[in-house]
Amino acid sequence: MTTATTTATDQVRTPLTLCPSGCRVTIHTDELDAGDRSMLEAMGVDHGCEVEICKVGSPCILRTGSTRLGVGREVAARIKATLTVSASSQMLS
Amino acid sequence: MSEPDHDQHASEGTPTPRPRQVALLGNPNTGKTTLFNRLCGLRAQTANYPGSTAEIRIGRCGRSTPPLEIVDLPGIYGMDLDLPESRMCRDCLDGRLDQTPDAILVVIDATAPARGLALAIAAIGRRLPTVIALNFADVAARRGISFDEAKLAEKMGVPVVAVSGRTGRGIDDLVNTLRDATPGRAALPRPDLSNAERRAWIDEAIAESMGGRDAVGSSRDTIYDRLDKAFTHPIIGLAVFVAVMGGLFWTIFSLAGIPMDLIDVLFEKFGGLAAAVIPEGAIRDLAVDGIIGGIAGTVVFLPQILILFFLLALLEDTGYLARAAFVMDRVMCRFGLPGQAFVPMLSSHACALPGIMSARLVPDRDDRLATILVAPFMSCTARLPVYVLLIGLLFDGSPWLAGFAFAGCYLLGAAAALLSALLARRTILPGRSRPMVLELPEYRRPSIIAALLVSWDRGLVFIKNAGTVILGIVIVMWWLSAYPKADTPDAAIALRTQAVEVVDVAPADAEELEAQADRIELEAQQAGSFAGRIGDFAQPLFAPLGADRTLTVGILTSFLAREVFVSSLAVLQGGGDDVDDEESVLQLVRDARRPDGSVLFNTATAASMLVFFVLAMQCLPTLAVTRRETGSWKWPALQFAWMTGLAWIAAAAVFATVNAMSGSA
Structure with a gap:
C-alpha cells in the first residue's frame, strides 16, 4: 500500500461500487461518518491510500498489502475512489 | 478476572510467587487464541464482566517462575x-477491570x-x-518471508519473538521474554502524527527488518x-x-444422537440407583426427580453443544x-441483523442453547443482543412433539395439510424472529x-486441537451453568409440581381394594384397576400441588386461548421445558406418562373433555395452542443461558415477556378467528 499521487488524469471520484475489478484505486473516505472512517483506518484502509479491487459487488473485496477486506455494498457506495492503475494495465504488468 | 494469588502461602510456609499478569492483545485472525491455548492448554477459565456480553479467557502458563497469568x-x-x-x-x-497488567503481549x-x-x-x-510475538512464523518461512527480529525489536524498543502457536515454535523463548520484559524505550511515532x-514509519520499520513491506505477501x-x-x-x-450448513447440522444430528441416548440411559440408571439407596421420602424425591432429573434434562444437550462448537471452530x-x-x-x-447472525439463528433450530451461545460470532454488542433475544423463536427440536400432537389433532388423515402446517410453524417462528429483531433494533437497541x-482471513487448514479446546471451553461453560442456575430453577419447578403431597383420593383407595380382591382370580383386571388408581392419584397430586393451584389461579388468563384448568396446568408445566406439555397432558388426561406411544396419547387428548362435557381440543383450541407453542418462551435453561451471555437478568426477562406476550396475543387472535369462522360456517 502506498500513498497515491494525485494527477490530472485521476481527478474523477467514483463510488467504489462502480470501479472495475482488478484495478488499483486511491481511496477517499472523507464522505464517511467518523465511526466508519476510523474503523476502516484501523483495518488499514485510510484516506489517500491505494488498494487493489479484487471484486466489485456485494461485498466489494479490496486488497491492501497482504490483507483482504470485504466491504458491504452500503459502505462501499459511500467510499469514493480515483483510478490509479486500470485493470488492463494491471493484467499487462 | 480471576483473583490473582497475591501473598498466597504454600502449606510449608514457602511464599508462592505472585503470577505475572500478561494481557494478550492483537488484531482478529492473528492466531491469538491458538497462541493462548498453546501457552495455557486446558488451564483456562472464561470470565464475564458485569454489564458486558464479551468474555475474557484467563489462563495460567506454568512454564516460568513466577507463573504467567x-x-x-x-x-x-x-x-x-x-x-x-x-x-x-x-x-x-x-x-479499570481489575488490576493493571504487568505486561502486554502483542500478537x-x-x-x-x-x-x-x-x-x-x-x-x-x-x-x-511489552513484548511482540510474530505469529505464523512457520507460514512466513514457507512463503520465503524473512525477518530480523533484533532489528524490529530495536526499532520498536521492545523484544520481538518469532513464534508459531500451531507448532509451538518459539514458545519457550516467548515465555522467558515475557517474564523479564521491561517498558519499551524507543522513539515511536507521536500520537499526533497523521x-x-x-x-x-511502519513501512520503514518493516523495510528495515523484513526486507520491505511489499515483500510481505504482495504476490497476487x-x-x-x-x-x-x-x-x-x-x-x-x-x-x-x-x-456447508446442511452438512454441519446433518453431522450434529447424526453424531449427537448416540451420546444423547447414552446420557439419558446413564442418568436413568443413576436415578434408579439413587432411588434404591435413599429411603423413600422427600429427600429421595429431591435427589431422583429434582436434582438427577433436572441435570439429565439439561446435560442431554451437551453433545449437540460440543459438536456444534467444534465444527464452527473448524469452519x-x-x-x-x-x-x-x-x-x-x-x-x-x-x-437489522448482520450476516453473522445467521449461524445462531440456524443453530437454534436444533436447540436454542447452543444457538444463543454461538451468537458470540456476532461482533457488535447490539447486533448480538438482538440475535440472542430473537433466536429462541426458531422452532427447536423440543417443540416437535408438541407440533406432532397438535397438528395430528388438527389435520388427522390429511398428510399434505399436516406437512404444510409443519412448514408453517417453522416459517411463523422465523418470521417472528426476524420481525422482532427489526423491532428491537428500531426501539430498545437503536x-x-x-x-x-470484515477482514477476509487467509484460507488455512483448520487446527483440530484448537477446535477441540474451543469445544471443551464451551462445554465447561455450559456444564457450569447447568450445575448452578439451570439446576436451581429446575428444582424449584419440580418442587412446585410435587408439593404439597395430596391425600390419596377415596376413589383410588376403593380401586386398590377391588384390585386386591380380584388379583387371584383375574390378575389382568387387578393390574388395570391398579393403573386406574395410579392415574387418579396422579391427577389428584397434579391438582393439589402448588403448580396445580397456580393453574387454577391462572386459568382465566388462558381462557381466551381456549384452555380449561387441566390445559392451563399443562401449559404452566411446559414453561419448564416445552416437551413436558405432551407428557403432562397424557398424565392429566389419565393416560400415564408413556409418551412413546404417540397414537394412544393422540387418542387420549382427542377424547379429552371439558367439565361441561364438550371436546377440549376443538379446532380453535388446537390451533391457538399450536400458535402459542410456536411463539412462547417456554424453556428455563434458555433463559438461564441468555442471562449468562448478556450478563444481566434484564434481557431474559424481556425475552420471556415479549415472546410469551406475543404468543398469547397471536393465540387469542387465532382462537377468536377460528371460533368466529366456525360460527359463521
Whole structure:
C-alpha cells in the first residue's frame, strides 16, 4: 500500500461500487461518518491510500498489502475512489 | 478476572510467587487464541464482566517462575475505536477491570505485520512492559518471508519473538521474554502524527527488518480471488452456504444422537440407583426427580453443544465463515441483523442453547443482543412433539395439510424472529448496525486441537451453568409440581381394594384397576400441588386461548421445558406418562373433555395452542443461558415477556378467528 499521487488524469471520484475489478484505486473516505472512517483506518484502509479491487459487488473485496477486506455494498457506495492503475494495465504488468 | 494469588502461602510456609499478569492483545485472525491455548492448554477459565456480553479467557502458563497469568483480550483493530471490544481492551490495560497488567503481549501476523505494528505502537505507548510475538512464523518461512527480529525489536524498543502457536515454535523463548520484559524505550511515532506519516514509519520499520513491506505477501493470489468470488457470489455463495450448513447440522444430528441416548440411559440408571439407596421420602424425591432429573434434562444437550462448537471452530479457522457472513448479510440486514447472525439463528433450530451461545460470532454488542433475544423463536427440536400432537389433532388423515402446517410453524417462528429483531433494533437497541466491513482471513487448514479446546471451553461453560442456575430453577419447578403431597383420593383407595380382591382370580383386571388408581392419584397430586393451584389461579388468563384448568396446568408445566406439555397432558388426561406411544396419547387428548362435557381440543383450541407453542418462551435453561451471555437478568426477562406476550396475543387472535369462522360456517 502506498500513498497515491494525485494527477490530472485521476481527478474523477467514483463510488467504489462502480470501479472495475482488478484495478488499483486511491481511496477517499472523507464522505464517511467518523465511526466508519476510523474503523476502516484501523483495518488499514485510510484516506489517500491505494488498494487493489479484487471484486466489485456485494461485498466489494479490496486488497491492501497482504490483507483482504470485504466491504458491504452500503459502505462501499459511500467510499469514493480515483483510478490509479486500470485493470488492463494491471493484467499487462 | 480471576483473583490473582497475591501473598498466597504454600502449606510449608514457602511464599508462592505472585503470577505475572500478561494481557494478550492483537488484531482478529492473528492466531491469538491458538497462541493462548498453546501457552495455557486446558488451564483456562472464561470470565464475564458485569454489564458486558464479551468474555475474557484467563489462563495460567506454568512454564516460568513466577507463573504467567494470561488474559486473552478480544481481537481488535484499533485501541481508540468506539467499539465495546476496544473499550474493554482499554479498560483492561488501564486497570479499570481489575488490576493493571504487568505486561502486554502483542500478537502480530508475521505474514501481514503492518496493522499489527500499528496496534503495537498504541500498546507500547501505555508504558507497560511489552513484548511482540510474530505469529505464523512457520507460514512466513514457507512463503520465503524473512525477518530480523533484533532489528524490529530495536526499532520498536521492545523484544520481538518469532513464534508459531500451531507448532509451538518459539514458545519457550516467548515465555522467558515475557517474564523479564521491561517498558519499551524507543522513539515511536507521536500520537499526533497523521495516518500517512504513521504508515510511512511502519513501512520503514518493516523495510528495515523484513526486507520491505511489499515483500510481505504482495504476490497476487488468484486462487484466493476465485474462492472469494465463488463464496460471496449471490447464487453460488448461497448454494455453498446451504451445503456447508446442511452438512454441519446433518453431522450434529447424526453424531449427537448416540451420546444423547447414552446420557439419558446413564442418568436413568443413576436415578434408579439413587432411588434404591435413599429411603423413600422427600429427600429421595429431591435427589431422583429434582436434582438427577433436572441435570439429565439439561446435560442431554451437551453433545449437540460440543459438536456444534467444534465444527464452527473448524469452519472459522478455515476462513470460510467471514465469506459466508457476506452471503447472509444481504438477507439479514433487511431486519437489522448482520450476516453473522445467521449461524445462531440456524443453530437454534436444533436447540436454542447452543444457538444463543454461538451468537458470540456476532461482533457488535447490539447486533448480538438482538440475535440472542430473537433466536429462541426458531422452532427447536423440543417443540416437535408438541407440533406432532397438535397438528395430528388438527389435520388427522390429511398428510399434505399436516406437512404444510409443519412448514408453517417453522416459517411463523422465523418470521417472528426476524420481525422482532427489526423491532428491537428500531426501539430498545437503536442505532445503525456496525458497517459490514470484515477482514477476509487467509484460507488455512483448520487446527483440530484448537477446535477441540474451543469445544471443551464451551462445554465447561455450559456444564457450569447447568450445575448452578439451570439446576436451581429446575428444582424449584419440580418442587412446585410435587408439593404439597395430596391425600390419596377415596376413589383410588376403593380401586386398590377391588384390585386386591380380584388379583387371584383375574390378575389382568387387578393390574388395570391398579393403573386406574395410579392415574387418579396422579391427577389428584397434579391438582393439589402448588403448580396445580397456580393453574387454577391462572386459568382465566388462558381462557381466551381456549384452555380449561387441566390445559392451563399443562401449559404452566411446559414453561419448564416445552416437551413436558405432551407428557403432562397424557398424565392429566389419565393416560400415564408413556409418551412413546404417540397414537394412544393422540387418542387420549382427542377424547379429552371439558367439565361441561364438550371436546377440549376443538379446532380453535388446537390451533391457538399450536400458535402459542410456536411463539412462547417456554424453556428455563434458555433463559438461564441468555442471562449468562448478556450478563444481566434484564434481557431474559424481556425475552420471556415479549415472546410469551406475543404468543398469547397471536393465540387469542387465532382462537377468536377460528371460533368466529366456525360460527359463521
